[in-house]
Amino acid sequence: MVEEENIRVVRCGGSELNFRRAVFSADSKYIFCVSGDFVKVYSTVTEECVHILHGHRNLVTGIQLNPNNHLQLYSCSLDGTIKLWDYIDGILIKTFIVGCKLHALFTLAQAEDSVFVIVNKEKPDIFQLVSVKLSKSSSQEVEAKELSFVLDYINQSPKCIAFGNEGVYVAAVREFYLSVYFFKKKTTSRFTLSSSRNKKHAKNNFTCVACHPTEDCIASGHMDGKIRLWRNFYDDKKYTYTCLHWHHDMVMDLAFSVTGTSLLSGGRESVLVEWRDATEKNKEFLPRLGATIEHISVSPAGDLFCTSHSDNKIIIIHRNLEASAVIQGLVKDRSIFTGLMIDPRTKALVLNGKPGHLQFYSLQNDKQLYNLDIIQQEYINDYGLIQIELTKAAFGCFGNWLATVEQRQEKETELELQMKLWMYNKKTQGFILNTKINMPHEDCITALCFCNAEKSEQPTLVTASKDGYFKVWILTDDSDIYKKAVGWTCDFVGSYHKYQATNCCFSEDGSLLAVSFEEIVTIWDSVTWELKCTFCQRAGKIRHLCFGRLTCSKYLLGATENGILCCWNLLSCALEWNAKLNVRVMEPDPNSENIAAISQSSVGSDLFVFKPSEPRPLYIQKGISREEVQWGVFVPRDVPESFTSEAYQWLNRSQFYFLTKSQSLLTFSTKSPEEKLTPTSKQLLAEESLPTTPFYFILGKHRQQQDEKLNETLENELVQLPLTENIPAISELLHTPAHVLPSAAFLCSMFVNSLLLSKETKSAKEIPEDVDMEEEKESEDSDEENDFTEKVQDTSNTGLGEDIIHQLSKSEEKELRKFRKIDYSWIAAL
């Protein structure tokens, strides 16, 4: 990094995928979902993120395919704009500025020039459905202020609006009534559930609505788990409804299949139910989807469904109810007990994931690597059930061991506690359960730490508990003549005047163990387990405890609940310094002496980075987050940065990530978030990895044979092709969609020139001889290009091939080069 900007807090991945219904592309090859300020394009086959559509300045709240051009996508956002995208290339085509916050977006094939959005104009909680007329002007940014009002007093969620029967009517639900607006008659009918006023049936609020694609039938989901199918609603009096009841909890979303023969529903049970022919008897289930189903959507082709889940996951499901792909983001459904950890092997971020699981999340790719099932029990998702929670986890011995603690506390006296120790197996590349310890302590375990010293011959684990004891567990050889086995056993139990043990921490070399008992810090020798000394500052219970590292290893740091940060010198056994700081998070950097502390005040959270040897912080950043910061962690960098400025040096070798109360994962960076993200050059990835279906076997073979024939004839060029592709100018040209390129005549000379130059760099002498060959090659190239961009081709490129091939003079060449430079920047700006 050469230039140094200010350090700022940036979001780093982990964005929500389940905020709105996902949308399939017309050919079911891609799936789109909103994700924070972006729209993400995933391949349905490979689960790979193909594009991220940047552009909105606030939360994206709705996406829909353009009904007139299924290669385009509309999105709306809270920033008051509707944007039109070319999703295959990830390019913004047009922006319509509406001006007010948009909460949802709907499109109709019948209403060609307008889309429907949900806005709240006057009061904050009154929402309206309006239609927005989109002008056809060709400019990039268009004002779209022409709003026409459709429905008032509607629910904010797009699940409560549905357009039915080819856009003849729109149905909206809110609380206890269903309103249907007929576009032709311009009238609204309102149906209230007869029993809605009855106290006994108070739970039958509407939660979602879906309309049959061809018939006059509206399906509505209710709080009590019922699905009602409304018919005959043209008449206010004679309307009828039938009930379908399987869900025992709220129906979260409904969707009709494309033909309308079946209805899909889902809820908290995490079971996708398919109702065939809208009858109660004919139903199919897809159980154990892992978490509450938030949204269901159906692909326009009808071959795929997808469900969005509360654990930030999208499951793509085949027509025959078989899950085919899972797109999993950072699971953020539940509160994080384990804190943030780094797996020493994969360098992945590890924290609570799905219920009972530990998730390994790659920070580089914003992708979940895998889930480790810790609790290994059937998960029953029911409201009010007390689940077994994974409360603590720690890695030890360079990732060879993982310790986890799970607990379930129903009443004060009934505590179920279990500690598990997992060993890393190199053969299976995963963790295998080694030891299970029932009730390792009488009360909750407050802290867990491994001795990570390099020279330690025996893995050691220390647990501290509220029952006033800390226990030392060691790995012992458990093998006999029948089997080889290792297991963990308790080696030592220590206590200090029956105070609750709150924290424990090993020094860097593993020779000392610090355990805090409420206000008192005790130091133990890790060889003999003798109490060496105690520190007490009478400044409240110790909340965090850590040893200094490297040159500062003689210091011990403790942060108390009364807002005092103390630093003790272990050589003199005296207080070195203390400071008034209400520390919420204190994390040592594994690669340096630095320690990061995040303090909490009424205004927000502040970051302090300091070395234990001196009380003056190296770096302060105020107001890193308005919320409470819950956890933080230093992540070692793969490639060290080289900040020269003293204030930023702490970021050289590690990066600091932290998690706020609303579970957004943030970090400090000097780069803008766009730069940070990995380049997504995997264009048309799905195209190349076609699945081998039976159809492929029938048709693909013919094609292969044809291809082979072609290949025989075009053998020469295939040899030549890689050469031409190496030239950046050509690849740039080929990968830019045709409709955004300038005219062919304009590009032609540049194109040719680039070819010439490439030859020149290899051997300048060959050029005159190769002219003829090159002519051929170029024409072939243009063919190739046509194949390549067939999908997006609007204008023809045929002019490119048969072009002037003449030797350019040096001055001309220079000019063209200049030209190319300009041109590049212009392309890059897209």
Place this chain on the structure above:
Amino acid sequence: MAGYKPVAIQTYPILGEKITQDTLYWNNYKTPVQIKEFGAVSKVDFSPQPPYNYAVTASSRIHIYGRYSQEPIKTFSRFKDTAYCATFRQDGRLLVAGSEDGGVQLFDISGRAPLRQFEGHTKAVHTVDFTADKYHVVSGADDYTVKLWDIPNSKEILTFKEHSDYVRCGCASKLNPDLFITGSYDHTVKMFDARTSESVLSVEHGQPVESVLLFPSGGLLVSAGGRYVKVWDMLKGGQLLVSLKNHHKTVTCLCLSSSGQRLLSGSLDRKVKVYSTTSYKVVHSFDYAASILSLALAHEDETIVVGMTNGILSVKHRKSEAKKESLPRRRRPAYRTFIKGKNYMKQRDDILINRPAKKHLELYDRDLKHFRISKALDRVLDVMQDSDFFLCCFPTCTIKTPEITVSIIKELNRRGVLANALAGRDEKEISHVLNFLIRNLSQPRFAPVLINAAEIIIDIYLPVIGQSPVVDKKFLLLQGLVEKEIDYQRELLETLGMMDMLFATMRRKEGTSVLGHTSDGFPENKKIES
């Protein structure tokens, strides 16, 4: 998506001796048959040929016992003094024995008078053996000499005078007719070669050697003396391989199991230890009533015979295996049903569709998977429906594996449906649940789960108490149990208090207390209203 995860059954470590395949093997013997001999049994030897009779040397007699006979089928009593070391020849037709008066006698199994008498030792002959070629006899005596005899002309061939104390044990190699080994009270074990006139190898055991044993391959030598059993590698020139000290009195006899995988040693401390010959760890141990002098294993370990100092011969026979086929087995599908289609080779155009293997689920898991909670609970309580006959005897599942029942109750509680599963039971069904509670409530490892269940039952069935005398009786039983438990816990706490006081009076050495502590009071259960 992930399939159904079966209920985790809580496992508890089994206390006491670990069950291994060795303990199973060595415990699979019938109760021993005791045979009283006239004096201390100094040697037991099995005939290597069927019907595997064994010769027992005790006092001045040699008895030959058949495999299952408790009376001797033959007796050799032509000894003037104590007989020693009656040993069968490899073909089982000749028997040789030494005696206190220095004679060595050779008997035909069918005859009565000795075939040959080898005179030459001046003192008691404690060890005799046949060499591998069957035509020579080796003997060792208290006159410090080892002699090799020729059977056909009953002549002494060689005499070795290298030992400096009594020669008390020896054995001949089973492979080489010229090699034999003797152990002596001069603490050495020597290997002799008949082709040379002196010993070829000598190892220092360290104690008077009581018994020696050569492995069938001849590569390893085991010597016993004092409290030690030592294993020597002969191929490395008599290097000590391992020294075992597992007895606390003199080891008197050694024996190999028929597979050669296990070594047995008997000792004066009344124990027989079984070692693995790969790791030389003790894998099993037998106890006997008196000090053991001799030990022998029959062919295929069918019989263990141990002779003791009090003249008792203990004979243990292996239990017969063919007992398990008592119940008529249900006809299972044939083997070919399972391998059907498994070995089909994929042709060129075939598309292989793998059907995921169906996971086997226990019956209670199947019920839980389908949310049939009451049925799952019934299943683990093993309620025999509509059969009064079975009600008198207790169901098997609850007695043998209470941890499964408790785990299911715990699982139902976790799912929040325990009350539903327990509700709506008639007299018979609720008494099953109560029976289980009565039996297991006081076990500390089950108590937290079962107390919760008991409370729920009391809450549910409180309104109908008094309607059924059977159930009322069970409730009273439960109440008594809980009261007893509370008393017991109170006593424990009192004891703990007393111990605390004792500890407090002693000077505390460290700032830590490593005192084991019991749970602080049993959670008080609700009193049952009767």
